[in-house]
Amino acid sequence: MKQHPEDFVKQITEQARPLEKAYYLAEWEAAVEGSNEAIGRVKDAQAAYMRFWSDPELFEAAKQLNKSGKVVAPLLARQLKLIYLAAGQNQQDEATIERLTELEGRVRQRYYNYRARVDDRELSDNEIDDVLKASRDSERVRQVWEASKQVGRQVAEEVREMARLRNAAARAGGFRDHFHRSLLLDEIDEQELFSLFADLEEQSQKPFAELKGEIDRALSARFDVPEEELRPWHYGDRFFQEGPQLGDVDLDSLVANQELEKLAAATYEGLGMEVGAILSRSDLYPRSGKNQHAFCIHVDREGDIRTLNNLQTTHRWAETLLHELGHSVYEQYLDPKLPWLLRAPAHTFTTEAVAILMGSLTFDPEWHTRVLGTEEEKAQSLTAAALRNDQAKKLIFTRWCLTMTHFERVFYSNPEADLDMVWWDLVERYQLLRRPTGRQAPDWAAKIHIALAPVYYHNYELGHLMASQLRKRLTEEAGGIVGRPAAGRWLIERVFSPGASLDWRTLVEKATGEALNPQYFVESFEF
Numbered sequence: 001m002k003q004h005p006e007d008f009v010k011q012i013t014e015q016a017r018p019l020e021k022a023y024y025l026a027e028w029e030a031a032v033e034g035s036n037e038a039i040g041r042v043k044d045a046q047a048a049y050m051r052f053w054s055d056p057e058l059f060e061a062a063k064q065l066n067k068s069g070k071v072v073a074p075l076l077a078r079q080l081k082l083i084y085l086a087a088g089q090n091q092q093d094e095a096t097i098e099r100l101t102e103l104e105g106r107v108r109q110r111y112y113n114y115r116a117r118v119d120d121r122e123l124s125d126n127e128i129d130d131v132l133k134a135s136r137d138s139e140r141v142r143q144v145w146e147a148s149k150q151v152g153r154q155v156a157e158e159v160r161e162m163a164r165l166r167n168a169a170a171r172a173g174g175f176r177d178h179f180h181r182s183l184l185l186d187e188i189d190e191q192e193l194f195s196l197f198a199d200l201e202e203q204s205q206k207p208f209a210e211l212k213g214e215i216d217r218a219l220s221a222r223f224d225v226p227e228e229e230l231r232p233w234h235y236g237d238r239f240f241q242e243g244p245q246l247g248d249v250d251l252d253s254l255v256a257n258q259e260l261e262k263l264a265a266a267t268y269e270g271l272g273m274e275v276g277a278i279l280s281r282s283d284l285y286p287r288s289g290k291n292q293h294a295f296c297i298h299v300d301r302e303g304d305i306r307t308l309n310n311l312q313t314t315h316r317w318a319e320t321l322l323h324e325l326g327h328s329v330y331e332q333y334l335d336p337k338l339p340w341l342l343r344a345p346a347h348t349f350t351t352e353a354v355a356i357l358m359g360s361l362t363f364d365p366e367w368h369t370r371v372l373g374t375e376e377e378k379a380q381s382l383t384a385a386a387l388r389n390d391q392a393k394k395l396i397f398t399r400w401c402l403t404m405t406h407f408e409r410v411f412y413s414n415p416e417a418d419l420d421m422v423w424w425d426l427v428e429r430y431q432l433l434r435r436p437t438g439r440q441a442p443d444w445a446a447k448i449h450i451a452l453a454p455v456y457y458h459n460y461e462l463g464h465l466m467a468s469q470l471r472k473r474l475t476e477e478a479g480g481i482v483g484r485p486a487a488g489r490w491l492i493e494r495v496f497s498p499g500a501s502l503d504w505r506t507l508v509e510k511a512t513g514e515a516l517n518p519q520y521f522v523e524s525f526e527f
């Protein structure tokens, strides 16, 4: 291809732009409606999008232009790199695209519409969480937990087939498997990632074991069972990714009688950021047929930013709403003058970092006094409990993320392995849970990310690391975060505005003055 690099980028942009928008809009509609028609439209829009990026000539041209080293203008070079990476991720033949989008559509349908059945009653995810969080009845939590896992059986075979297809495409391109290709073409070095995770495993080992001991003692008392009889259903959520609440303070009582939308708007207003328009475009409350998770989507890279939530007046949903709006403000304050391809976060984990940082404000003592209006004295007593829960949360999440990331590596290295066994081996190793006696079930497939957000989970952990670095810098710059417009300005200028014009390494260095590292995150493990 003898095209001029600028023309090449322009042409790709013009073609990719409407395809991406159609795909994202379809995703949004399917998530809020859950109807077969909407999910069918995602399948078609996704296939069109993938077909575009799968073009081998496009890939070859991007590769040559990247390799030539002739393009030195930074914005142009970065756009070429992103085109090369997107095309590389999507190299696969038409039959693979057809089959993969068909399987994804079917699986999406099952997850979105699945409601656990217990005693002839259908339970939403929120209802399941309520039972797991509050019940004192072992038999009841076991039933509800088991019902929540049934979706795994419904999708496991299809999810396995998706892994085979993704692997075949990756191998045809010379990669070991899909896991390898995904990381590499997302600018993550697999070895570096796993040595970082080994470090996190080691550094979290002792504090996590202590925390787990404390949780076990509390649960043993709450359920009136010996500690040896505690099983995964006792731990307060479906995967022990968050864990039960610690201490006597009921975090939910902190937000009782509050309107989460107003709290969120006030939180962002304090940072000098406007979220009213985003909230009004969002779909915030639960409904049957609607996707039960939460996410943020920037439909057109021109400001049509929306979030999906399933709000209840609980601490967890307050945190989730702030989290999704964290993604949203990142998108909203991208420099609008950037070319379309660069009008996106620097990396998936950099936007997770901002979202995690914002969600964690719900544990910040200043949030309680400045946003919730809690009296200083009462706030003092709550603060210690809230901080303790935040620390526990980071530890519990880290161990869960180790399970997920290691599982995905095994999953793609051999989708035919005894995955049910692999899953529980990892859960026992990293999360220190006891597997249910004699359980033979694809519990790994009950986690939607394995199927529909493959090789994504590590981004949350990297996001935690970066969030801790950002918090440290913001404390130096602005004395904290809540109610400080200077903190908001710093985030907009240093982190949001550059968008994808910088790769993540450069962004983290430039913004925080240090390379991405676990130091500040790990410091928070110690109680």
Ligand SMILES: [Zn+2]
Pocket (backbone or CB within 6 Å): 323, 327, 352, 355
């Ligand atoms: Zn997120």
